[in-house]
Amino acid sequence: LQPDMLSELALGIVANVRGTVTGTGRIDWNPDGVTSSGAFSSDKLGLAAAFGPVRGISGTIRFTDLLNLTTAPGQRLTIESVNPGIEALGGEIAFDLRDGQTLAVTEGTWPFLGGRLTLEPVTMNFGVGEERRYVFRVEGVEAQRFVQQMELGNLNATGVFDGVLPIVFDEMGNGRIEGGQLDSRPPGGNVSYLGDLTYEDMGAIANFAFAALRSLDYKVMQIRMDGPLT
Secondary structure, X not given: OOHHHHOHHHOOOEEEEEOOEEEEEEEEEEOOXXXXXXXXXXXXEEEEEOOEEEEEEEEEEEEEEOOOOEEOOOEEEEEEEEOOOOOEEEEEEEEEEEOOOEEEEEEEEEEEXXXXXXXXXXXXXXXXXXXXXXXXXXXXXXXXXXXXXXXXOOEEEOOEEEEEEEEEEOOOOOEEEEEEEEEEOOOOEEEEEOOOOOOOOOOHHHHHHHHHOOOEEEOOOEEEEEEEOO
16 A cells, blocks of 8 residues: 555655554544544654655654644654665654645754754645755764765765755756755864876876875865755
8 A cells, every 4th residue: 555545645755655554543523513633653664755765764643633634733753764865864853744735844853974964944735746945954064974974985084064955856856956065163174085096197287186185184165065966
């Protein structure tokens, strides 16, 4: 059973859901009207989302209007792993679901490369083909752990960075960074190129640049990022 078998609004939002959901729902009716409620839980649910694979979703969602798929405010789920391009582990999100069509994420936080990754509040509309924008704040990211995570074997780096990573996904789920910016904290750090040169004779200026990169101490470094997540 997949979400789009329950509602076409799930198309393009999630797919390939794996795991078990358990819970109960209650519907009451009388001459004055109908009320409904429910609570549903998952443990280590996995799925493919528009922004990348998600693993280990756990928690309980409580509905104040089950028939119209509206939750109580401040629902929280833990997430073992999310990977929009760089994997973030051990996160937690807070959200509200309204009328089965609007998902308002009020908070998202993850430990990230020695620091913290925070998702700014964002609202998503189900069943609508639209560009989706997410803004991630990063605090205290360690350059050395970033290099290791990206498996950049020819580089070594030290330093701590803060910044912002705006990520945009088009209607097809293709992601890109627009105006990403990371700035180093004082007192700076070091960057070292450890690999061998592919071409030994690249001219005096190029050789000088690579020689300097063998061990380059910096006081301030600004990193700008734009382009596809791939």
